[in-house]
Amino acid sequence: MKFTYKFSNLLGAVYRKGDLIFSPDGSSVISPVGNRITIYDLRNNKSNTLNIESQYNYTSIDLSPNGLLLIAINEVGEAHIISMISKMTIHKYRFKRLVRCVKFSPDGKHFAVCKENNVFIFNAPGLQTGQFNPFVMERVFHAAMDDTTFINWSYDSKLLAVGSEDMATKIYSLDKYANFRYINLGGHSDGIVACFFEKKNYDLITISKNGQLCIWECTIDPEDLMPVEVPPTKRNKITDSDEEDDVNIEETIEKTDKQTKAYEDSLLKPRDSSESLVKSTEDETETKQLRYIKLGRHYLANDVQKQEKIKVTLTAAAYHQQTHILVVGFSNGSFYLYEMPDVNMIHSLSISDQRITSIAINPTGDWIALGCSTAGQLLVWEWQSETYAMKQQGHSNNMNCLAYSPDGQYIVTGGDDGKVKLWNTMNGFCSITFQEHTSAITGVMFSHNRKFIVSASLDGTVRAYDLARYRNFRTLTSPRPVQFSCVALDSSDEFLAAGGQDIFEIYLWSVKLGTLLEILSGHEGPVASLAFNPSATSTELVSVSWDKTLKIWNAIENGSSHETIQLTADGLYVTYKPNGEEVAVATLNGQISFFHCKTATQIGSIEGRNDLGSGRSDTDLITAKKSLKGKAFSVLCYSADGTCILAGGHSVNICIYNVQEFILMRKFVITQNKSLDAVDDIINKRNLTEFGNLALVEEREENEGGEVKLRLPGVKNGDMASRNIKPEVRVYSLQFSPTGQAWAAATTEGLLLYSLDAGLVFDPFELELGITPESVQKTLSQKQYAKALMMALKLNEKLLIKCVIENIPCSDINLTVMGLSDIYVEKALKFIASELEYTKHIHFYLLWIEVILTNHGTKINTALQMPILLTLQKNMQKKYDDLSKICDFNQYTMSYLKKVGAFKATNNNSMEIEEIE
Known part of the structure; x- marks a missing residue:
């Protein structure tokens, strides 16, 4: 048993809060998920969570124009520069305050950061700037009277538009210009949500929270900006915008006085004096200042309020310069598309009843990404065809339970929101969601034939779902209403058991008939957990309860007769060893007890x-x-092999214990996110005042519409969507993959997947002195294939084994396998099963599998080799699914070409007949 498990992916949570951004090619969406970052590849339909973890939730992210650098800033102002090539953090910087927005300039040389009422301009590290020292500050602007909220760069990276809560938009310049000074654009009656420059000019669009949109026209062209020569000694000095504004204001006042005087003199002169008019206009053009003129004002919220008849707030906006498409999202979950600058509404859609937090448009303007933090929803909408490119949503509340499919390809989860979701471990997406339950899900199970799943809920029902037609084909209930707290399915998939939480009984149904077979009474407290014996020859059932007992039932044969084992504390969970001979019980006193079932x-x-x-x-x-x-x-x-046990609970740690020695082998820390509660062992002393703990004081945040949300006292779980909470870190469910190569944990963060990294450690098998990579290559060149393969398997280097196997001719596979002993055949099959997932030589590896299973199939089919066979089945099923799509497409293409060829042949024949006639 290896313990080199490391984090591989995050499922069950697709978006929490923060900015959504598209990759430069427009095919991927980058989404902050709590204190991690997930990349959704829309072309290949796959998600990948970076192995980077912050101490707090990410709120602001942005990607450089070349797609190489990602800046991610968490809610306490700690910024991480992440390389998208190596997927590692290369630098950190502390802003020490909440950062509301970060944006790269279009030329990639700078990036701007909003903090409080300030805007900081930094040089971006890379080849474009020639500097690799990150976070070198270039400029600081602090003319805003309230918190800055949004940043947008002009197309040439010369000007910067900054919106703020003081209902104004400020225009700054990165360099000094003779005909430009700091500009303050007002006209709004609420805080600015977004501001956008147009393409190839400095025209501007500003949008505020109350849905008011203003269109501004710039008085000069970008080519008319006149740079000011800066002395070399002051060129690299960080200047303050207020000081430069004072100088610019005095200069512009003098220039405007001269212009006014010249204009008045020209008016006093006769009209036919053409020379004076030409001179005055030349003076005006020479000193023409950059100004903005308001062209129009529109109220976007009126369209929504007419339809919904409720007060709404504009919460997010995005603009695509090339197509002039503006997308705005509102607090009621609806979003609208407008064509600018005429503000013609193209499309409107409502995705939920929760506020839209973030909007992004891909570079081509085809896809729109929408994030809803309250519902945990992420959508990618193709607005031209009005279809979803991606539609994913995690559990809106806690994820309570999980179960692997028998081949390890799928995971089914249940949550407090009453939904049952099926996740694909290969691509990380949710395949189907069942919403028939009306209360929290307490247990889910996969059938052993992978044809259906079952779930138990506090609504008093146990439901079975067909995975072929995706429907609820069986609903099982009890004679009187019971809140079911756990569920179990036997090895033959014929019997289903569920335990009650408020009524201390166990109910046994027939899955095929849908009838209640038996009610097992005997417990004097809530039934905490159930488990059927995994052995195919036994129908034994064990249960633990809060009454400090473990009961062993054989309900199929003996009805309610059972054997009781007294525990030292309340029973919380029970599970069988894979061979069905032992059970492990977790109790309230923190112990894990092991019992032999036959001898009790x-x-x-x-x-x-x-x-x-x-x-x-x-x-x-x-x-x-x-x-x-x-x-x-x-x-x-x-x-999977029964040598170790995985344990988790009301803690940030997950432990692996050795069953034979009863010792701790490794401890996994599932998160470092201090945005969750109970992660640290100590409390910040700054919160402990003479008046008490400040954490006990309710923080009231004003939301859209001026409403104040409060947390109800004493609430630990349930519907917390409308209250201000700090969730507590916890492990709700755990399970090893049947293949033994991974395990999953349902936690407060989501569904965490940890996979076995075989290349992390050097782990030889029966290594001898003379076995080296050079000797293996030499033996292979001498065509001693069986000996070379055994030497490579002993060295246990993945690349070396792959090199040996792929250099063995197809005609010699049978002879090579016959020359291997059973232990090396098992090792070779294990490697081939894992390599089949990534290789392109599918037929070649299938020949190996066929020869191995034909010659050694009877020796491999044991309980210890079952994970290898399950891995083989999973990867072969994946290859079959991928190839079947290609084959179907090719089949239809070839039939189309045949029809076209036959049609052309008939036309040619008819033309030849006409010519002959």
């Missing part, structure tokens, strides 16, 4: 409370050391 005797126990880690909530009145005494493991899972 305890084999051993693990004291895991100290391994959980304390973690102190901001509102806790006791220390972390004291709170640790009340924590315990709430979920367990055996590894």
